[in-house]
Amino acid sequence: MSRDRIAKVQKSLVAHKIGALLVSDFYNILYLTGFKTSVPEEHEAFLLVTKKEAVLFTDRRYKPNYKPFLFYSREKRLTGHLEEISKKSKVKKIGIEGDSLTVSEYQTLSKKLPKLSFIATVGVVMEQRQIKDSGEIEKIRQACKLTDQCLSAISKTIKVGQTEKEVAFNIEQWAKKRGCDLAFSPQVASGRNTAVIHYEPKDSNRRIQKNSLILIDIGLKYKDYCSDVSRMFVVGTPTKKQQDSYVKLLQVEENVLKKIANGKSLKEVDDFCRNEIKKNGLPDFFHATGHGVGLDVHEPPVVSFRDERMIREGNVFAIEPGAYFDGEFGMRIEDTIVILKNKVEVLTKFPKKLLQL
Amino acid sequence: MSRDRIAKVQKSLVAHKIGALLVSDFYNILYLTGFKTSVPEEHEAFLLVTKKEAVLFTDRRYKPNYKPFLFYSREKRLTGHLEEISKKSKVKKIGIEGDSLTVSEYQTLSKKLPKLSFIATVGVVMEQRQIKDSGEIEKIRQACKLTDQCLSAISKTIKVGQTEKEVAFNIEQWAKKRGCDLAFSPQVASGRNTAVIHYEPKDSNRRIQKNSLILIDIGLKYKDYCSDVSRMFVVGTPTKKQQDSYVKLLQVEENVLKKIANGKSLKEVDDFCRNEIKKNGLPDFFHATGHGVGLDVHEPPVVSFRDERMIREGNVFAIEPGAYFDGEFGMRIEDTIVILKNKVEVLTKFPKKLLQL
Numbered sequence: 001m002s003r004d005r006i007a008k009v010q011k012s013l014v015a016h017k018i019g020a021l022l023v024s025d026f027y028n029i030l031y032l033t034g035f036k037t038s039v040p041e042e043h044e045a046f047l048l049v050t051k052k053e054a055v056l057f058t059d060r061r062y063k064p065n066y067k068p069f070l071f072y073s074r075e076k077r078l079t080g081h082l083e084e085i086s087k088k089s090k091v092k093k094i095g096i097e098g099d100s101l102t103v104s105e106y107q108t109l110s111k112k113l114p115k116l117s118f119i120a121t122v123g124v125v126m127e128q129r130q131i132k133d134s135g136e137i138e139k140i141r142q143a144c145k146l147t148d149q150c151l152s153a154i155s156k157t158i159k160v161g162q163t164e165k166e167v168a169f170n171i172e173q174w175a176k177k178r179g180c181d182l183a184f185s186p187q188v189a190s191g192r193n194t195a196v197i198h199y200e201p202k203d204s205n206r207r208i209q210k211n212s213l214i215l216i217d218i219g220l221k222y223k224d225y226c227s228d229v230s231r232m233f234v235v236g237t238p239t240k241k242q243q244d245s246y247v248k249l250l251q252v253e254e255n256v257l258k259k260i261a262n263g264k265s266l267k268e269v270d271d272f273c274r275n276e277i278k279k280n281g282l283p284d285f286f287h288a289t290g291h292g293v294g295l296d297v298h299e300p301p302v303v304s305f306r307d308e309r310m311i312r313e314g315n316v317f318a319i320e321p322g323a324y325f326d327g328e329f330g331m332r333i334e335d336t337i338v339i340l341k342n343k344v345e346v347l348t349k350f351p352k353k354l355l356q357l
Numbered sequence: 358m359s360r361d362r363i364a365k366v367q368k369s370l371v372a373h374k375i376g377a378l379l380v381s382d383f384y385n386i387l388y389l390t391g392f393k394t395s396v397p398e399e400h401e402a403f404l405l406v407t408k409k410e411a412v413l414f415t416d417r418r419y420k421p422n423y424k425p426f427l428f429y430s431r432e433k434r435l436t437g438h439l440e441e442i443s444k445k446s447k448v449k450k451i452g453i454e455g456d457s458l459t460v461s462e463y464q465t466l467s468k469k470l471p472k473l474s475f476i477a478t479v480g481v482v483m484e485q486r487q488i489k490d491s492g493e494i495e496k497i498r499q500a501c502k503l504t505d506q507c508l509s510a511i512s513k514t515i516k517v518g519q520t521e522k523e524v525a526f527n528i529e530q531w532a533k534k535r536g537c538d539l540a541f542s543p544q545v546a547s548g549r550n551t552a553v554i555h556y557e558p559k560d561s562n563r564r565i566q567k568n569s570l571i572l573i574d575i576g577l578k579y580k581d582y583c584s585d586v587s588r589m590f591v592v593g594t595p596t597k598k599q600q601d602s603y604v605k606l607l608q609v610e611e612n613v614l615k616k617i618a619n620g621k622s623l624k625e626v627d628d629f630c631r632n633e634i635k636k637n638g639l640p641d642f643f644h645a646t647g648h649g650v651g652l653d654v655h656e657p658p659v660v661s662f663r664d665e666r667m668i669r670e671g672n673v674f675a676i677e678p679g680a681y682f683d684g685e686f687g688m689r690i691e692d693t694i695v696i697l698k699n700k701v702e703v704l705t706k707f708p709k710k711l712l713q714l
Contacts, residue, residue: 038555039541041398042655060643061554074662096460103463103477104455120460169533176526179559184396197418198395202536286417298399305431 019091023047025100028125033066131314143227144347164201183219183226195330211236228318230334248280376448382457385482390423488671496582501704521558540576540583552687568593585675587691605637
């Protein structure tokens with residue numbers, strides 16, 4: 001499988017006017033080779049894709065299961081290897097990943113290898129990653145199933161008096177006991193905190209109060225692939241405003257799921273969602289309508305008014321409209337979905353009525 | 358406190374020949390303002406430090422407790438704000454953080470703001486962060502104390518037949534129950550896996566066997582500050598080779614802790630350590646002798662032959678010599694230490710004899 005993916009990158013080199021591509025992004029390397037380093041944000045491996053080969057570079061702390069690979073040595077760092085291979089393959093222009101390489105890394109390459117030119121590219125591998133194949137979709141489906149099971153188990157344990165932190169901890173525990181990685185740190189907010197979009201329960205000792213809303217936004221991984229889901233709960237009875245807003249927001253979310261499709265533009269769907277929000281008298285929300293989900297939990301394409309490109313078969317999105325009433329409460333409903341040729345499959349199946357616990 | 362830190366950055370602008378510094382690194386922003394975004398590797402906030410002010414930019418999903426701050430809007434993105442402030446403050450040259458900003462981000466700034474020049478800088482804030490003040494040292498001391506307590510509690514629970522994963526899970530659980538963040542995912546390796554330097558127990562179902570070595574490398578956080586420690590255990594009896602190697606490695610580590618001091622060079626200490634390893638007939642190890650520890654668990658300065666700079670009062674290091682016998686077993690002993698004026702304080706105090714469980 002990864003050989004096919006590398007072959008596609010090799011095919012695209014000419015269009016990008018480069019003789020080779022130096023892949024530095026953790027998820028792109030994982031996608032192309034199956035190899036992963038310990039810390040995604042540190043560049044502890046690089047993959048050089050030339051027309052004829054794709055060589056992995058890393059250090060001796062790792063034992064790659066991908067071939068061919070070369071270790072950096074005290075004498076020959078990445079630049080030494082690049083020099084040698086470019087000479088051998090007669091490469092003059094090497095594409096780098098502009099969204100991943102830092103300015104310092106770029107300057108080091110240019111300075112140490114003055115005979116080569118390094119061209120910033122964007123999205124060469126991501127272009128491919130955006131379109132999930134059936135194997136990837138199945139992994140995301142499994143990740144969503146696990147997330148559904150987790151929500152179902154955890155929602156039964158939520159009680160008045162528990163801290164948000166404890167609920168988040170129980171979610172982590174549920175996942176870890178099953179050998180599951182989390183796609184991101186669980187967000188559990190209650191009462192007024194539900195209006196805080198990027199809420200971190202660990203910074204608070206807030207306890208769940210009677211009749212207060214609870215927002216849970218979680219994602220588990222299955223074989224490196226992510227899921228992302230948000231649901232609302234209430235222990236006791238919601239206020240009329242909460243109940244009414246929820247019904248409206250759910251209507252908006254379901255309308256967006258009906259609207260989104262292969263061939264529509266990202267902007268069109270974002271505009272549609274914000275228009276639905278407005279029509280329903282809900283406040284506009286300060287985040288995108290949705291984002292791609294795959295090896296990374298936030299990846300292109302983003303369902304935003306900034307992007308006029310088309311939605312395509314094989315795109316996987318988390319769709320997440322929200323309504324936030326500052327200082328009062330907030331709500332978000334989020335599903336992971338896959339765009340198929342003629343339909344949309346919703347992969348997260350946990351019920352969407354405002355669940356009273 | 359953060360005002361003093363910002364003042365130091367402002368003072369250094371002239372030396373760097375810039376009118377302002379655009380801080381993008383998550384930990385640098387946290388260090389200067391106390392503000393943090395959700396995902397360290399995503400640039401969801403920027404701090405512009407001019408001679409007279411330091412303005413934080415972020416999006417409306419956040420509620421900064423730092424002032425002054427400005428939100429990006431649909432109309433005015435970061436570049437719009439930068440343009441306005443540079444005009445007002447008569448700034449022409451803005452330093453960017455070369456180790457943090459990506460090539461694409463740099464290109465966007467240069468393209469959208471052609472009247473300004475963006476200069477890549479390295480370490481402007483990190484220079485300051487490397488020297489910990491007494492408040493920071495106290496937080497790291499507390500983080501180390503928690504890590505000692507965790508090792509003490511967990512080592513009592515390790516049993517033959519347990520999976521490495523379960524031990525790692527118990528460590529996480531211990532920390533989370535106390536509201537502690539982990540500085541990194543716990544490494545628990547047993548038997549042959551101890552020879553794998555970046556070992557991830559979650560990818561294995563290996564169970565702890567009788568008479569096998571166990572390597573535990575963990576770090577907990579206290580108020581955002583990290584600790585980092587590695588200890589070796591054995592359930593049962595070690596082999597003679599294991600016992601002998603351990604005694605030698607411990608001697609090496611303790612000699613390094615005696616050698617390292619204010620005013621010595623980083624290279625000198627790394628060379629000394631490798632020489633001690635060699636003298637003791639142990640195999641060379643493929644990682645640095647040590648690294649800085651602070652808000653980030655791996656930060657400059659690195660105790661490596663590549664760096665000839667001086668060790669200074671207020672540096673905090675994790676010192677971690679190792680001995681890895683490929684395919685057989687490996688061992689590492691690691692302590693977090695602080696360099697004081699005339700002495701070194703070892704902050705991790707968990708006993709260092711090869712603990713038989």
